[in-house]
Amino acid sequence: MSTDTGVTTGAAGAAAAGERLLEVEHLTVKFPTADGLVNAVTDLSYGVARGKTLGIVGESGSGKSVSSMAVLGLHDPRRTRIEGSIRVDGQEVIGLSEAKLRRIRGNSAAMIFQDALASLHPFYRVGKQLSEAYAAHHPKASARDARRKAIEMLDLVGIPQPDRRVDDFPHQFSGGMRQRAMIAMGLINDPSLLIADEPTTALDVTVQAQILDLLGDLQREFDSAIIIITHDLGVIAEMADEVLVMYAGRAVEYGATRELLTHPEMPYTWGLLSSVPDVSGDVDARLLPIPGNPPSLLDPPSGCSFHPRCVHRDKVPGDLCTTTIPDLSPGGRGPGHLKRCHLADPERIYATEILPEIAPDLADGAPAAPAAAPTNKEA
Template sequence: MAAPKASADTPADGPYLRVRDLRVRFRTEDGVVRAVDGVSFAVERGRTLGIVGESGSGKSVTSLAVLGLHDPRRTEVSGEIWVGGRNIVGLPEAEIRRLRGRDIAMIFQDPLSALHPYYPVGRQIAEAYRIHHPEANRHAAHRRAVEMLDRVGIPQPARRAEQYPHEFSGGMRQRAMIAMALVNDPALLIADEPTTALDVTVQAQILDLLADLQQEFHSAIILITHDLGVVSQVADDVLVMYAGRAVEHGSVEQVLRQPQHPYTWGLLSSVPSLHGDPNADLLPIPGNPPSLINIPPGCAFHPRCRYADHTGTRSYREVPELRPVAGTNHLVACHLPEEERRRRYAEEIARVGVAR
């Protein structure tokens, strides 16, 4: 089977990753789970895209789809995922496997469970190297592993390479995980909640390390997180997801400074700020994310949205389209008129929590 070549509308010098209208569905006994429902985004090399949303919003499912890690027997993936000018949706497993770990690498949330408990850390890194460098012998791969451990700031890398994951601290484990992901100089790095399981002080170190390494390797990074602080610190662009759909998409400046979607407002105003009035109440989002088997009709966010009634019954009937804010490339999927969104944000949200 011939690999699809880059077509005219995805020039080789365009974004390294371009996802178009991605849909991921799981068939379960309870029904079809629409985990991702028509998401599009792109990431260039050297840039970082933050994907934000609550648990179950489809962030991780999207990233696993980019890696082609979904079980084809239970999962339906449609849309386009262009990686380096090549659409990988529908590629045979053997082809995608060759991309994994070499062109696209991934860092997971909990490095303790993501590393194999029975093998020394160095050996696991060397293994990742050798799959994609069959010409490298055991010795060379091991040297490369030690080199990478050194590069991610692990002291005494040669000794550490012989140790097992449980002998590492949380931060060191995540560094080792990063070393493993970067061992083949991937063009795209997907970090799924890379700092969630770590102490706050260690979080900052890991984020700094990622930023440093991105400069050095000039890779594209997708950072999946629910932590807006992390996003504001390292991302260039932000994609806010809710119930498997993109609700807001733009630069960090646009999404975090002039957010236009009530869901983004909710995320911002439910996080306390160190600088604000300590007595001011936060505005949490009421309710829970919907089941992805029974996504509410119309705007999926309407049952939790304080402004759902402001547009009559439209929110209950009609799925809002992702449309640009006038004159910008800032995309928002909301029925509220732009004017009202600006006014509401300025009057009601901008003073609360980290939204300040």
């Protein structure tokens, strides 16, 4: 497959297509509005293998949640234009009837939403909601069986006294307990794919760590694939095997987690890393925010969508950045690391300009950038 539109080559293609639990190819999602057509996701491709975790990171409005909701067919087809292909365990999702989509949701794939209190119905007991999720895919199960399964799942995710708390209402649970209940609901039918959309939002650091550990433990037990959507690069470093960076509805960088976080090749990724506070650095040091604002998806910029905010565009000859959308192509780290950028030598720029400013201790120990090849005259 072409490397200019997705992350289905290189390291991402290490698993054969048949081994991939989720395959998204050339996904485009648009929302017609009174002001015009919102290009929420444009030509996005990625895949996730069983037992692996893909982290999707980017600012609000980059298309992370929109693309993941499309995987479960959660967009209203009357108000959404969707193109491309989404296959969950070999089943094409786009174009399926609502009845067939309901068989996939919760059974083959499930989603944990970021606001557990808003996602749980306030008028129904937690156990009742879990039981209904189980009964929807097990019509022959009795009410007693469904309740027993709900208690079992609450126990599995670490809810104390699950046989008693199963009859509580959502407002009687703490924030961390509600998030655990949402995870229990997502896993109650043993789905092969779990999408976690900001699963640790508004939780304190200790509970965040517990939730992430729980997701890891459950993944090992069920051998499920996980997509974790987050703004937190610390969560990405902890959880993800591979990272997809999105900006303005497009994939702008992809790679194995350790490699992408230590050798990023796209200026937007540099900006995300520069915005993370260094707890070991100077307490008076200022954060380095990305200048400007995300573009309007009603009228995206011409060329590279990041060029209005990119401080490195003057390093590209001509007006490529403003006129030509760069392909998502292999960078300097090999075919498994893809970046959407016109910069010819991003690794050198990062090593000599960015890293010394955001992590001087790492820059001091980093190997020097390779010298430029000599010209014929120098040779």
